[in-house]
Amino acid sequence: xxxxxxxxxxxxxxxxxxxxxxxxxxxxxxxxxxxxxxxxxxxxxxxxxxxxxxxxxxxxxxxxxxxxxxxxxxxxxxxxxxxxxxxxxxxxxxxxxxxxxxxxxxxxxxxxxxxxxxxxxxxxxxxxxxxxxxxxxxxxxxxxxxxxxxxxxxxxxxxxxxxxxxxxxxxxxxxxxxxxxxxxxxxxxxxxxxxxxxxxxxxxxxxxxxxxxxxxxxxxxxxxxxxxxxxxxxxxxxxxxxxxxxxxxxxxxxxxxxxxx
Numbered sequence: 001x002x003x004x005x006x007x008x009x010x011x012x013x014x015x016x017x018x019x020x021x022x023x024x025x026x027x028x029x030x031x032x033x034x035x036x037x038x039x040x041x042x043x044x045x046x047x048x049x050x051x052x053x054x055x056x057x058x059x060x061x062x063x064x065x066x067x068x069x070x071x072x073x074x075x076x077x078x079x080x081x082x083x084x085x086x087x088x089x090x091x092x093x094x095x096x097x098x099x100x101x102x103x104x105x106x107x108x109x110x111x112x113x114x115x116x117x118x119x120x121x122x123x124x125x126x127x128x129x130x131x132x133x134x135x136x137x138x139x140x141x142x143x144x145x146x147x148x149x150x151x152x153x154x155x156x157x158x159x160x161x162x163x164x165x166x167x168x169x170x171x172x173x174x175x176x177x178x179x180x181x182x183x184x185x186x187x188x189x190x191x192x193x194x195x196x197x198x199x200x201x202x203x204x205x206x207x208x209x210x211x212x213x214x215x216x217x218x219x220x221x222x223x224x225x226x227x228x229x230x231x232x233x234x235x236x237x238x239x240x241x242x243x244x245x246x247x248x249x250x251x252x253x254x255x256x257x258x259x260x261x
Contacts, residue, residue, distance in 0.1 A: 041071045042236045045091060047082040048074055049098035049223065050178035051119065051155070051197045055256040056096070059249055063240060066248065070236055078153045078178035086110075086228060093231035094240055096223060098179075098197075099154035103224045113224035116244040117258035119197045120218050121158055123211035124186045131192045133211055139193060140168045147191035149182050150175040158219040159195040166217060183208065197221065199257040223258075 048056045053076045060072040075082075079097040086095060086109050095110060097103045103113045125133050131144060139146050148170070149156030156175065163170055173191060176182045183200050185191040187207045201210035225244050227237040243249055245261070254260075 041069055042233050043071045043073060044093045044233060044236055044240055046072060046074050046094040046096065046240070047085060047092050047228075048076050048096045049079045049082070049154070050076050050180045051098055051200050052076065052096055052223070053180065054203050055199070055253055055258065058256070059244070059252045062248060062252060063243060066243075067239070070240075072240065076180075078149075080152045080154075081177065086230075089230060091230070092228055093233050093237040094225060095228055096225040096244075097154070098221055098223055099157070100222050100224055101157075102154065103226060109229055110226035111229065111238065111241075113226040114241060114245055115222050115261040116225050116249070117223045117253045117261055119199055119221040119223065119258055121155070121162060121195050121213055121221075122198045122201050123193055123213065124183060124196045124201045124208045125193045125211060126186060126189060127207055127209060129209045129211070133193050136162065136166055136213060136217055137168060139163070139170045139195075142171065145173045145190075145192045146170055147174050147176060147182050147185040147194040148172040149179055149195070150177060153178055154221060155179040155182070155195065155197060158221055162195075162213065162217055162219050202257045220259075222261075 046056065056074055060074060063072055064070060079099060079102040082095060082097065083102050083106055085092065086106055095103070096116070103110065123133055123139070125131065133144070138144065148159050151157055151160050174185065176185065179196050179200050182194040183196050183204060186194045187204055198210060201208055225241050227234060227241055231237045
């Protein structure tokens with residue numbers, strides 16, 4: 001029986017949902033205090049796109065320094081998986097996705113989104129680029145092991161967009177649930193190349209090379225952040241989202257390679 005277009009999305013979201021639920025349960029307050037942490041601090045749970053992992057952890061520490069009464073905890077996954085968590089009512093306060101489409105699909109669940117950063121794609125190859133990958137069209141070589149993110153994931157959607165616009169047919173050896181999984185495949189030598197965000201490639205400079213894609217062939221990813229209406233800490237959640245657009249947070253994002261909103 002033919003698979004409907006929605007089926008892969010549901011299966012992928014369900015699989016990653018399990019992985020995300022576990023850390024969220026572990027980082028919960030564990031009582032009926034509505035998220036009050038050690039010393040009476042307010043604990044905010046932020047759901048972040050996988051490509052925000054490193055930079056948000058740094059930003060969280062900076063925010064806690066400026067706001068000693070707040071503790072920020074994160075759960076990272078593909079944006080589509082985070083959307084599934086929100087729809088299922090998993091306790092959280094803030095959502096940051098790697099595309100506006102995913103956020104727009106949750107209008108009834110979030111406050112007004114604010115784009116906090118932008119990103120772009122690069123081709124990640126093994127260190128030293130042993131297969132001599134130089135252009136997008138090289139990814140169409142059947143002898144090259146290419147890994148992409150699933151089309152339900154923002155980075156997978158952006159990747160499909162740039163390949164389709166260049167009329168390139170690429171047969172990936174696997175389709176991964178988020179950008180970090182794509183990067184990992186290349187790092188481990190399980191793939192010769194993959195399409196990832198520039199900022200993700202920058203987190204592994206000694207393990208992968210990043211091949212730039214010309215602006216005329218590239219896609220720009222927008223990262224919106226918003227409070228969640230289910231949050232029990234609306235004031236604190238709104239303060240964190242607002243802070244992400246302030247110079248202190250923007251400096252952290254710029255240092256990680258993210259572009260201005």
